[in-house]
Amino acid sequence: MIILGIDPGYDRLGIAVIEKPIKGKEVVIYSNCFQTSSTDDIYERFRHIGKEMERIMEQFQPNCMAIETLFMSTNQKTGMRVAEARGIILYEAIKKHIPVFEYSPGQIKMAVTGDGTSDKFRMIKMVHLLVSIPQKKTHDDEYDAIAVALTCAATSNSKVRPWSFKVV
Secondary structure, eight states: OOEEEEOOSSSSSEEEEOOSSSSSOOOEEEEEEEEOOOOOOHHHHHHHHHHHHHEEEEEEEOOOOEEEEEOSSSSSSHHHHHHHHHHHHHHHHHTTOOOEEEEEEEHHHHHHHHHOOHHHHHHHHHHHHOOSSSSOOOOOHHHHHHHHHHHHHHHHTTOOOOOOOOOO
8 A cells, every 4th residue: 555644734744655564664655845935926836846745656556545634823824824735735635536634733742752742852763663764864844744744644444434536
């Protein structure tokens, strides 16, 4: 099973693709922190996000996508922009008939570390223990995307159902 993990954002977007074999440990096939240019207007940034998601989905053909639910920060404008970016990401998955699983930050922390209140340092440490990562990552967003994908891998055999859509 190929799982696309997303840590949504409009400035930085964490993307990870992992493979969950029938037996054995998950493998990170791809991960990246996709960044849009702050000199572009917001609509151009959204266009770049849509194109990148389309490219990733075409290249890796994921069986499902896991995405972090929106965490509303104190800055409402930023929260709204992240929500809009999530909409573009979700649209790309829907367009390709990819089932979507959504997880809250607490659910991700619980799945990866066993503690829903873990900090970034502990999350990163556990991600390294759970999967081998070929090179050092420079942004937390990339680790977060890997953690989201691992959460989906850990719960995919449970009764959690993906968000579904009706094909017209």
